[in-house]
Every structure is written in C-alpha cells, then in structure tokens.
Amino acid sequence: MKTGTRSLLFSAVIAACAFQASAQVGSEDWVAAAAEGVAPQVIDWRHHIHQHPELGNQEVETAKLVAGQLRAFGIDVRTGVAKTGVVGVLKGGKPGPVMALRADMDALPVKEQTGLPFASHATATWQGKKVDVMHACGHDAHTAMLLGAAKVLAESRDKIAGTVVFLFQPAEEGQSDVDPYTSDKPLSYGAKGMIEEGALDNPKVDVVFGLHVMSGSPTGQLSWKSDAILNSADSYRITVTGRQSHGSMPWAGVDPITTAAQIINGMQTLVSRRADLTQGIGVVSVGNIHGGTAGNIIPNEVTMEGTIRSNAPGIRDTLLQSLPPLAENIAKANQAQAKVTIADGVPVTMNDDALTRAMEPSLKKAANNKVVVLKSNASPSEDFSYYAEKVPGLFVFLGATPPDQDMSKAASNHSPQFIVDDNTLVTGVRTHLRFVMDYPQTRSSAAPGA
Secondary structure (H helix, E strand, C coil): CCHHHHHHHHHHHHHHHHHHHHHHHHHHHHHHHHHHHHHHHHHHHHHHHHHCCCCCCCCHHHHHHHHHHHHHCCCEEEEEECCCEEEEEEECCEEEEEEEEEEECCCECCCCCCCCCCCCCCEEEECCEEEECECCCCHHHHHHHHHHHHHHHHHCHHHCEEEEEEEEECCCCCCCCCCCCCCCCCCCCHHHHHHHCCCCECCECCEEEEEEEEEEEECCCEEECCEEEECCEEEEEEEEECECEECCCHHHCECHHHHHHHHHHHHHHHHHHHCCCCCCCEEEEEEEEEECCCCCEECCEEEEEEEEEECCHHHHHHHHHHHHHHHHHHHHHCCCEEEEEECCCECCEEECHHHHHHHHHHHHHHCCCCEEECCCCECCCCCHHHHHHHCCEEEEEEEEECCCCCHHHCCCCCCCCCCCCHHHHHHHHHHHHHHHHHHHHHCCCCCCCC
16 A cells, blocks of 8 residues: 555544544534533422422322323323323434333332422322322423423424333322222332333333432432342231230130240341342331220230331342241141231342443433443332343432532432432433434444343
C-alpha cells in the first residue's frame, strides 16, 4: 500500500470516528435538554398526584390523568387493565425491539406528616376500614417521571428504533379491596394482573425497565446490581385452635397460646436448619399475634401473621414448603390444630446479568456518573419481579434525599414523613429516555448468554 493512500484512509477513519462521537454527544445533549425541558411539567404532575393519592385498585382518577395525557401525546392507550391499569404503545420511526417502561400508581394507608404545601388529606377504604392515604413510597414520582418520558418520546418518535410500551400499573403494594387470606378472593399484585391481561403480549415485549425512588440515597444518584436486586415477600397467617378453659384448670382444655409460642420458636429453625444458606439469605418474621379476651381464660384460638423473605428462589421455596408441616405438627403434639394460609406473594426481583452489564454506560450517562453498583440486594420487595420472570428486566434505584441532608436520618419509604426531592425527577426522566434510546444499540451484547 502506498503511503499517500494509507494516509488518506487513516484520515477517513479519524473523520468517521469523530462523526460518530459527535453524533453520540449530540444524542446525549438532546436527551439531557429534553429531560430538562419537561421537568417543570413532571413536577406539577407529581404534586397533583401526591395531593390526590389512591389505594391499590382504586387508582381511578390517577388512571384518567395518565390515559388523558398519553392520548394527548398521540400514544395508543388501553385502559382498565387489571382493573385500573393503563398501557400505552408508541411505535418509533425505525425498526427495533419492543421495550417496556413501568411505573406504579398506588399509594399507601398512611397519614401524611410531611407538612408539604401539596400534602395529602385524602381518605379511603382499605379492606373495609376507613384510612388516611399518602404516597409514602414515591409512586407519585414514578408515574410523573414516566409521563414526562412518554411526552418526550412521543415528540421524538422518529428517533426511536423500535416500539415503547408504557406500563402504568395498579396495586404494587397489594389490592386494597381484598383480604389476602380469603381463599375465594386471593390477593393479586398489579404486575401479575397486568401480565395475566396481556400487557406484555400486544405487542410482544422483549425487555422491561423500571426504577424506584429511595430515601437515604442522594438526589440524582442511580444504584443497581446484577442478579437479585430485591427480596421475595410472602405473607402467612397461622390460626391455632385449642379448647377454651378456665385459667386455673389448663388441664381441662388445650392451650393455643403455649402452642403458638412453640410454633414461633420452631419457626426460627426454618432458616438456620432448613435453608441452604450457601444460596443466599432468608428471613421469617412474626408481625402480630392475637388471642384471648381476659387474663383468667385460656382462649380457644390464637392467630398470628408474618412474612417470609429471601433473595434466592430456592430458599424461598424451601421456607414456603416447610412452614405448614412445622406448624401443624407442633400443634398436633399439643393436641391442638394449626391452619397455615400463605397469601399470594412476590418472587425475588432479578436483574438480567447481560442486560445490566450492557446498560451500565447508559445509567452512568443518565446520572452524570453519580452511580453506585451495590454489593448486596435491598431487603424490600417489588412486584416488578413478575415482569422480570417473563422477559429480561432491569430495575434500578433513584436517590430522593437532598444531598445536604444526613442520609442516615432521612425518613424511610413508607414513613409518614417520607419526602421525595423534586430535583431528582429529571434524572428519572433521563433514565427512561436512555433505556429507550440506548437499548437497541446494545441489544446484541444484552442478549442472554452474551
């Protein structure tokens, strides 16, 4: 090859690389500018939704707001999915994968104590009881951020390679109108209902993304890890039935209180002796116990409720299978009976390893390198896990506490003092945009086994 030809080719390669880099920077600038532009509207939406919270399966007005905005953006809309869920579909200008972005809309039975000018004073009915209602877990922020991303993407659909499915789901915290231990009406989380009613099927979703605001993490920071990111969660109720008697004559009856105490002690062996702790961790907790009405009467019945959590599907299965025979056999040894009811729960939330690795550069761009790769999973649970069981999923955390505050003293999610810093919302919008704009380019490296 002649020197002159080699020089011309080298110059051409440099020019091509410079053009590609310029295009990449331009894309990043476009996403950042668009997110900043929609941020004031996102904040307004969030304040409105926060001031008008609705419990799981009661998100009627929130769903109307979401559906109305999506239609105004020119997005195809389906309502009434899993009762109050909303699905939006936006076809991009270029061929590509079907990417789902998810937000949850429901609030919690909590009396707000933030003192915010847009604080909630709402009340509603939770499983037959009148309760105060608050967005104490940031679902107002999730809904507003995804609406902001939907607006930007609809205005920029020619830039999208593929199709975007917007999943606005109800009842992530569980249904407010169903007793989870009533067998004829089993509890069903919103994500499970959305899947059962085809939210991932038309069009067929290839990948799903989600994010969650977290107290105690600084505003604008994204954090994540591969594999298990959140624990499973299953609830149980144990009813111990004995035979009522006078407190002075326990031999004349069967004591369900001492039997329940033995069951509680026995439950501590489920993790320490039954679970293979080389796989992960497990936690079995008793949250309440009720029995009796007077100090001199041994009651006929005791009920207790609690939760089972794990970050490993195998350990979860072991604990769920081991609890009923343990309780039943301890009761039998005391001539009592134990009925164990396990409510519908949520699996371990798993981040697809290849997808997570492929999207890490995008997460760093979205957060301006304000990121943390977690060493262990968070202990709560999320019904996003149901989506991630069906298609590759990536779920990340977004910090919501102002950086000048002591992170260790920030009111936690589900607290009546829980606050989301509005300044973090723009990062959430950027993150959704980066998911959509970058995933098609990284699709080959994000494939399973890559």
